Amino acid sequence: MVDQVQKEFRKRDLLYSGALWLLSLILPDPQLHYRREYRIRKRDLFYLSVLLLLPLIWKDVHFHHLMVLAGIHGILALGLTLFLGYAGQISLGHAAFFGIGSYTTAILTTRYAIPSFFAFWASGLAASFFAYLIGKPILKLKGYFLALATLGFGEIFLVMVRESPGLTGGVIGIFNIPFFSLAGLVFDTYLKQYYLVWGVLSGLVLFSKNLVRSRIGRAFLAVASSEDGASAVGIDVGRVKLAAFVIGASFAGLAGSLFASVMSIANPETFSLNLSVLIVMMVILGGMGNLYGPIAGAIFLTCLIDGLSRYQAYSLPIYGVILILLLIFFPDGIGTRLRVRVIYLISYWGRKKRREKVEI
Amino acid sequence: MLLSVEGIVKHYDGVRALNHISFQVRKGTVKGLMGPNGAGKSTLFHLISGVERPDSGRICFKEKEITGLPTHEISRLGVGRTFQTLQVWGNMTVVENVLTGMHSVIRGGLLSCGLSLPWIKKREEAAMKEAKDILELLGLFGRWKWFASQLSYGEQRRLEIARALAAKPEILLLDEPAAGLTYPEAKQLADRLLRLRKAGLTLFLIEHHMGMVMGMADEVAVLNNGELLAEGPPDVVKNNPLVIEAYMVRR
Numbered sequence: 001m002v003d004q005v006q007k008e009f010r011k012r013d014l015l016y017s018g019a020l021w022l023l024s025l026i027l028p029d030p031q032l033h034y035r036r037e038y039r040i041r042k043r044d045l046f047y048l049s050v051l052l053l054l055p056l057i058w059k060d061v062h063f064h065h066l067m068v069l070a071g072i073h074g075i076l077a078l079g080l081t082l083f084l085g086y087a088g089q090i091s092l093g094h095a096a097f098f099g100i101g102s103y104t105t106a107i108l109t110t111r112y113a114i115p116s117f118f119a120f121w122a123s124g125l126a127a128s129f130f131a132y133l134i135g136k137p138i139l140k141l142k143g144y145f146l147a148l149a150t151l152g153f154g155e156i157f158l159v160m161v162r163e164s165p166g167l168t169g170g171v172i173g174i175f176n177i178p179f180f181s182l183a184g185l186v187f188d189t190y191l192k193q194y195y196l197v198w199g200v201l202s203g204l205v206l207f208s209k210n211l212v213r214s215r216i217g218r219a220f221l222a223v224a225s226s227e228d229g230a231s232a233v234g235i236d237v238g239r240v241k242l243a244a245f246v247i248g249a250s251f252a253g254l255a256g257s258l259f260a261s262v263m264s265i266a267n268p269e270t271f272s273l274n275l276s277v278l279i280v281m282m283v284i285l286g287g288m289g290n291l292y293g294p295i296a297g298a299i300f301l302t303c304l305i306d307g308l309s310r311y312q313a314y315s316l317p318i319y320g321v322i323l324i325l326l327l328i329f330f331p332d333g334i335g336t337r338l339r340v341r342v343i344y345l346i347s348y349w350g351r352k353k354r355r356e357k358v359e360i
Numbered sequence: 361m362l363l364s365v366e367g368i369v370k371h372y373d374g375v376r377a378l379n380h381i382s383f384q385v386r387k388g389t390v391k392g393l394m395g396p397n398g399a400g401k402s403t404l405f406h407l408i409s410g411v412e413r414p415d416s417g418r419i420c421f422k423e424k425e426i427t428g429l430p431t432h433e434i435s436r437l438g439v440g441r442t443f444q445t446l447q448v449w450g451n452m453t454v455v456e457n458v459l460t461g462m463h464s465v466i467r468g469g470l471l472s473c474g475l476s477l478p479w480i481k482k483r484e485e486a487a488m489k490e491a492k493d494i495l496e497l498l499g500l501f502g503r504w505k506w507f508a509s510q511l512s513y514g515e516q517r518r519l520e521i522a523r524a525l526a527a528k529p530e531i532l533l534l535d536e537p538a539a540g541l542t543y544p545e546a547k548q549l550a551d552r553l554l555r556l557r558k559a560g561l562t563l564f565l566i567e568h569h570m571g572m573v574m575g576m577a578d579e580v581a582v583l584n585n586g587e588l589l590a591e592g593p594p595d596v597v598k599n600n601p602l603v604i605e606a607y608m609v610r611r
Contacts, residue, residue, distance in 0.1 A: 219460065231431035233463055
């Protein structure tokens with residue numbers, strides 16, 4: 001009898017380990033940010049092939065559009081996670097850099113007829129330039145004060161955009177921004193834009209990966225963990241924070257440029273505090289301190305907001321409840337704890353079955 | 361003189377923490393700093409490493425004034441230090457802690473790091489090799505893949521020394537390196553530190569372990585209530601009546 005039970009277990013264990021292996025391919029690593037020797041691995045290739053094939057399999061225009069938005073949010077969240085998750089600083093004004101990027105592209109392409117490819121890079125540069133100017137004084141602040149200062153910057157940016165109609169079109173914004181085009185290829189359908197946005201995102205993920213495992217990334221983590229220790233080995237804490245802020249802002253600028261040329265409109269309402277908080281939420285919900293978590297968070301939140309929009313008046317309460325539940329059950333983010341949680345659930349299920357059997 | 365301190369004064373809201381302290385540390389020697397709790401030892405270290413500024417007085421390193429320079433610049437000039445309360449980066453592995461210690465040695469800009477250009481890769485590999493050598497020296501090589509937060513207290517203390525060494529200092533300020541260590545651990549640490557000294561490193565350490573200080577130091581200074589009580593070779597200082605009073609009678 002005992003032998004029989006054990007044999008059955010062996011079969012089932014095989015099944016579990018097979019399932020775990022499959023999951024380990026798909027789900028993000030629970031402690032991804034601790035393993036900085038990583039190169040491009042099997043999992044990355046898996047993600048990449050899913051990204052490439054998904055819109056071809058699921059040929060729904062609405063879905064494509066949603067994924068374009070999610071990709072842009074993903075770039076924003078990726079930039080912020082370098083500042084928030086790695087360097088351990090808070091920013092509630094990230095949407096402003098997104099806006100700076102958008103308006104740079106909007107103004108350059110509509111007024112000066114500069115090709116969108118160059119406007120794209122100029123947007124990144126403009127955002128990082130402003131981040132440098134803003135960051136230099138306010139990054140001396142810490143914690144709540146930094147949060148307040150960045151929040152204030154975001155609001156000031158909005159007011160300046162609204163009150164200077166000559167440059168930014170005021171409350172109405174700028175229309176008819178041309179689609180992104182490169183060497184005669186115009187990104188005018190959602191499918192093309194999907195590949196554009198996710199291509200840029202993949203490139204930025206690779207860049208961030210390299211950065212994070214280099215001396216700069218280590219300095220970020222050191223500053224987040226102990227500033228005294230960091231400055232004792234010769235790390236200029238102020239400069240490292242500024243570097244993280246500027247990189248995060250340049251990513252946001254690039255995202256803003258893509259947003260402007262995809263939506264072909266730049267409007268101040270888009271870049272409000274709501275968006276800043278949403279980006280922070282994506283990073284926290286997705287998981288701080290690894291690079292895939294925030295992207296997972298961005299996809300999830302973008303789809304959630306879109307899915308809930310049909311419930312109209314009830315959408316906000318439902319949204320709130322879902323967020324609270326997720327933060328209770330996945331305190332380290334869905335991108336970080338998901339594998340641990342799923343493994344735990346599977347093994348729990350296995351243990352329970354086993355316990356029942358043995359009791360009989 | 362590698363390090364010289366001249367007439368340092370430091371007040372904290374009316375409390376005089378340090379009162380006209382002057383002393384010197386010669387190159388290649390081990391200097392011990394002793395004194396009861398609250399004597400101002402750690403304050404002195406904070407002033408030398410630039411965490412705080414002295415109210416008056418001068419601190420010179422290699423004949424160059426470093427008073428009031430920011431911490432990271434002092435560190436880059438060659439003043440390494442460890443902390444009394446551990447400041448190990450628990451969110452990184454042991455070897456990454458040491459690699460981060462080499463931050464100013466490795467070089468490389470934002471873009472070249474992000475694009476992982478070939479020379480950056482080469483530098484990282486060389487740094488990795490060196491980091492492992494340093495870990496070997498401090499007996500942490502077996503733990504190089506662990507997280508710093510997973511190490512025991514004694515190991516974290518050694519990791520802090522390893523990290524400070526990685527920045528290639530000429531003088532190492534050790535703030536109670538043996539605090540919380542068992543007797544054999546402290547003895548082992550003293551052996552390792554003496555090996556470093558043989559390699560040409562100057563050590564300046566705060567320590568309560570009498571045996572350790574007396575065994576290691578070439579010269580000892582004793583602080584009490586912000587005043588320099590005595591200075592000199594360990595045997596002489598040990599028998600100084602003022603020192604005996606400060607350590608034995610008043611506590």
